[in-house]
Each structure stands twice: as structure tokens, then as C-alpha cells.
Amino acid sequence: MNRRAFLTAGAAVATGAAGWFALPSGAQPLTIQAATDALGKLKSATIKHTGGWTPAQVFEHMAQSVEYSMTGFPQPKPVWFQATVGATAFALFRAKGAMTHPLTEAIPGAPALAAAGDQNVGLDRLLKSLADFDAFGGALQPHFAYGALDKRAYAAAHAMHVFNHLTELSRG
Numbered sequence: 550m551n552r553r554a555f556l557t558a559g560a561a562v563a564t565g566a567a568g569w570f571a572l573p574s575g576a577q578p579l580t581i582q583a584a585t586d587a588l589g590k591l592k593s594a595t596i597k598h599t600g601g602w603t604p605a606q607v608f609e610h611m612a613q614s615v616e617y618s619m620t621g622f623p624q625p626k627p628v629w630f631q632a633t634v635g636a637t638a639f640a641l642f643r644a645k646g647a648m649t650h651p652l653t654e655a656i657p658g659a660p661a662l663a664a665a666g667d668q669n670v671g672l673d674r675l676l677k678s679l680a681d682f683d684a685f686g687g688a689l690q691p692h693f694a695y696g697a698l699d700k701r702a703y704a705a706a707h708a709m710h711v712f713n714h715l716t717e718l719s720r721g
Contacts, residue, residue: 577712579646579705581683587715588676595721596668601653606662607714608671613659614710615678618703619685622693624658631696639695639706648709652717657693682707 577583596604626635642648691697698706
């Protein structure tokens with residue numbers, strides 16, 4: 550790793566450690582079942598949203614993430630980033646039981662989210678991707694930022710991702 554990369558990683562780790570105290574604590578289990586149960590409450594409901602994406606776009610984004618964990622992310626961060634900044638961020642999120650990230654930040658290299666879409670179709674896709682992940686027995690692909698995760702860690706990452714996005718969605 551070159552000096553610039555080392556300094557960038559060090560600054561990110563220090564910032565992450567300082568941000569530890571600002572993270573919300575998760576109260577829900579970090580499982581695929583818990584995420585599926587929470588999402589199931591939105592089935593066929595009018596959904597209010599407070600973020601920059603429509604509910605359909607949020608569901609599509611989350612489905613992309615779950616699908617890519619099985620097929621590979623289109624544009625991963627460098628390995629040094631995954632091993633330092635990404636791994637540290639994930640460890641902090643997992644220890645706290647919750648993650649926070651910019652909720653309109655697309656997955657690098659992923660196709661653009663549909664401007665208009667049916668929220669029920671998007672939710673069905675997300676629920677299917679979670680069921681597919683739960684049943685998946687193949688080799689998981691490295692997360693674009695966190696790097697290699699085992700199935701349990703990936704399940705926690707997916708659940709935290711869902712719960713983070715659900716902070717902007719509610720039944721109408």
C-alpha cells in the first residue's frame with residue numbers, strides 16, 4: 550500500500566471510530582428473516598417516503614445489493630480499501646447492530662434505478678432476492694466496500710441495509 554492510501558485509510562478509520570458514538574443502536578435481529586418480516590408489513594400498503602428515492606427505487610436498490618452478493622458487484626472498491634476502511638466500517642456497524650449510509654447513493658457500476666416503477670413489483674423482487682440469498686449454497690462474492698463476508702456476516706449486512714432504508718419508509 551502506498552503512503553497516500555495508508556493515510557487515507559488511517560483517516561477513515563479514525564473518522565469511523567469517532568462516528569461509532571453517533572451510530573444508532575439496532576434493536577432488531579440482524580437476520581434475513583427479520584428483514585423479510587419488516588418488509589412484509591409493507592406489502593400492498595400505501596407507502597410514505599421521506600427520502601430522495603421512491604419506494605420502488607429503494608426496493609430495486611436493495612434487491613441489487615442482495616443479488617450482487619451472489620453474482621458479484623459490478624465495480625468493487627480496491628482490495629486495500631475493502632481490507633481497511635470497508636472492513637472497519639462493517640465491523641463498527643455490526644458491533645452496533647445498525648448501519649448508516651447515504652440513502653440515495655447508488656451501488657457503484659449498477660444500472661440506474663428506474664425513474665418510474667411499481668413499488669409492489671420492487672418489493673416482490675427484493676423479497677425474492679432475500680429468499681434466494683437465504684437458500685443460496687454457492688460461493689458468496691466480496692462486497693464492493695466491505696470485502697469478503699461469510700453468509701452470516703452478509704445476512705447481517707443485508708438486514709442492516711434494509712433497516713437503514715426503512716427509516717425513510719412507512720405505511721401510509
